[in-house]
Amino acid sequence: MDQIKLSAHSLNLYFGEKQILKNINIDFPENQVTSLIGPSGCGKSTLLRCFNRMHDLSSDARIDGAIKLEDLDIYDKKNSVTEIRKRIGMVFQKPNPLPKSIYENMSYALNIHQFPKNEIPKLIESALRESYLWEEVKDELKKPAVKLSGGQQQRLCIARTVVLRPEVILMDEPCSALDPISTRKIEELIISLKKDYTIVIVTHNMQQAQRISDKVAFMYLGELIEFGSCQDVFQNPQNELTKNYVGGHFG
Amino acid sequence: MKKSLFHFLNWTVLLGSTILVCLFLGIILFDIFSKGVSSLSWKFISRPPTQGMTRGGILPAITGTLWLTLITTLFAVPFGIACAVYLNEYAKPSVLTGIIRASIRNLAGIPSIIYGLFGLALFVQALHLGTSVLSAGLTLGLLSLPYIITTTEEALKRIPDSMREATLALGATQFETIKDVVLPTALPGILTGVILTLSRAAGETAPILFTGVAFYINGSATSVNQEFMALPYHLYMLSTQHQSIEQVRPLAYGTAVVLIVLVFVLNIIAFYIRFKQRTQQ
Ligand SMILES: Nc1ncnc2c1ncn2[C@@H]1O[C@H](COP(=O)(O)OP(=O)(O)O)[C@@H](O)[C@H]1O
Ligand SMILES: [Mg+2]
Numbered sequence: 204m205d206q207i208k209l210s211a212h213s214l215n216l217y218f219g220e221k222q223i224l225k226n227i228n229i230d231f232p233e234n235q236v237t238s239l240i241g242p243s244g245c246g247k248s249t250l251l252r253c254f255n256r257m258h259d260l261s262s263d264a265r266i267d268g269a270i271k272l273e274d275l276d277i278y279d280k281k282n283s284v285t286e287i288r289k290r291i292g293m294v295f296q297k298p299n300p301l302p303k304s305i306y307e308n309m310s311y312a313l314n315i316h317q318f319p320k321n322e323i324p325k326l327i328e329s330a331l332r333e334s335y336l337w338e339e340v341k342d343e344l345k346k347p348a349v350k351l352s353g354g355q356q357q358r359l360c361i362a363r364t365v366v367l368r369p370e371v372i373l374m375d376e377p378c379s380a381l382d383p384i385s386t387r388k389i390e391e392l393i394i395s396l397k398k399d400y401t402i403v404i405v406t407h408n409m410q411q412a413q414r415i416s417d418k419v420a421f422m423y424l425g426e427l428i429e430f431g432s433c434q435d436v437f438q439n440p441q442n443e444l445t446k447n448y449v450g451g452h453f454g
Numbered sequence: 455m456k457k458s459l460f461h462f463l464n465w466t467v468l469l470g471s472t473i474l475v476c477l478f479l480g481i482i483l484f485d486i487f488s489k490g491v492s493s494l495s496w497k498f499i500s501r502p503p504t505q506g507m508t509r510g511g512i513l514p515a516i517t518g519t520l521w522l523t524l525i526t527t528l529f530a531v532p533f534g535i536a537c538a539v540y541l542n543e544y545a546k547p548s549v550l551t552g553i554i555r556a557s558i559r560n561l562a563g564i565p566s567i568i569y570g571l572f573g574l575a576l577f578v579q580a581l582h583l584g585t586s587v588l589s590a591g592l593t594l595g596l597l598s599l600p601y602i603i604t605t606t607e608e609a610l611k612r613i614p615d616s617m618r619e620a621t622l623a624l625g626a627t628q629f630e631t632i633k634d635v636v637l638p639t640a641l642p643g644i645l646t647g648v649i650l651t652l653s654r655a656a657g658e659t660a661p662i663l664f665t666g667v668a669f670y671i672n673g674s675a676t677s678v679n680q681e682f683m684a685l686p687y688h689l690y691m692l693s694t695q696h697q698s699i700e701q702v703r704p705l706a707y708g709t710a711v712v713l714i715v716l717v718f719v720l721n722i723i724a725f726y727i728r729f730k731q732r733t734q735q
Contacts, residue, residue, distance in 0.1 A: 255623060262546040289625035299616040302639055311634070312624035367624065
């Protein structure tokens with residue numbers, strides 16, 4: 204039986220009057236890659252952003268239900284949101300490096316979370332190595348991060364998440380702005396990261412989902428329609444909607 | 455055929471208007487510079503006026519204007535930026551913030567003489583600061599606030615949310631995000647707005663008229679509770695209030711040149727900051 208790392212319980216989300224997520228119940232097993240798939244606008248990004256409380260700042264978002272990181276209720280007022288985001292990292296659709304040097308992109312989070320100064324260079328090097336970026340940037344760590352290629356920027360964004368040693372990494376279509384070669388590199392990276400992290404990834408790309416996922420969740424109009432192993436969802440979908448979607452009949 | 459004639463006419467009208475505007479600007483500048491340049495000299499900007507202001511320089515007016523602008527800056531820039539950060543980063547959209555924003559926009563449209571009256575009532579009288587460079591600087595600060603708030607807010611709006619999300623997702627607080635990413639990135643835009651606002655404030659006469667500017671001060675202002683001389687008022691005084699206007703006319707033009715150059719330098723700095731920002735992206 205898989206160990207459950209992250210879970211949503213009867214989760215509903217409204218933007219103003221409009222209900223975007225409808226009674227979502229889902230368990231993400233530890234050290235596995237779970238893909239969220241579904242047609243555009245079905246609420247994948249919205250669901251993903253619930254897990255690190257990214258909706259906190261939008262005043263018209265209202266959430267009920269619960270999300271748990273192991274036993275910790277992440278919407279409990281007692282728990283610090285910054286501590287939760289340190290444990291649940293996020294990589295965005297468009298690479299968003301800070302307008303600072305490569306090194307400062309990596310050191311920023313370590314500094315605000317007050318890691319010991321003398322350990323920082325070592326931590327940065329190992330995170331960059333894990334993200335397959337070290338060899339490409341080790342001689343130009345002072346270079347502005349925005350000068351890197353799109354694919355390198357995205358690996359830097361993954362590296363700066365990894366450097367905090369989170370438990371869960373959320374990724375929202377991390378390859379959608381990248382060329383096929385960069386996409387391949389990131390997919391390899393994701394597979395290599397799962398031994399240490401629990402990964403939840405939104406993807407539009409059915410081939411990608413099949414290449415990297417252990418589990419797949421199919422969403423439609425704000426509901427979780429089907430959730431199972433990658434094999435089951437793609438080869439033997441139970442629901443008619445899922446069958447049509449993975450068969451390429453809509454989306 | 456008809457269509458191209460129409461286009462041609464359109465084009466000539468637009469080009470003609472542009473040339474006309476530039477021409478007026480050129481004539482004004484040429485007029486001022488040609489009449490003022492004869493009185494410019496090192497003495498003119500390094501000496502106080504002498505002999506009933508018919509001779510000598512305008513040093514106290516220059517230092518007075520610099521003092522005044524410094525006080526305006528110290529007051530208006532921190533408050534203006536803080537207010538813009540609050541409105542753009544913290545305030546939830548609501549009727550109240552809508553009203554606050556509309557009020558700020560309206561404040562920018564109030565005639566500057568009214569700020570002068572208000573400064574007289576508030577700083578000079580109610581707060582007992584007297585007619586002084588402090589009262590005048592604070593009055594100009596009030597005048598500048600709406601512009602600084604509005605331009606800073608525009609600069610903050612141009613920072614995409616993805617930048618804020620980057621640090622928030624790493625566990626930074628909202629304050630850290632603003633301090634470490636949002637403000638540094640918006641800084642060139644904020645500075646441009648601040649400099650243009652200050653260069654406008656430096657040329658204002660009406661708000662300082664009742665609040666501390668003086669006809670003539672012996673020597674430069676040394677403390678903030680003294681009256682002071684200022685370039686725009688000195689110019690006004692030389693060209694309308696002096697007992698021998700014809701005689702001091704070259705000095706008035708010389709003062710105008712100094713004021714224009716001062717404002718021009720500030721504008722060049724703002725232009726340079728914007729240019730550097732654009733080439734960096
Ligand atoms: N801030 C917001 N306010 C209101 N509606 C939103 C907001 N963000 C997303 N939505 C709506 O929520 C729905 C789901 O969006 P999203 O989660 O981005 O879909 P997906 O990532 O699956 O394409 C869409 O209908 C979208 O219009
Ligand atoms: Mg999305």
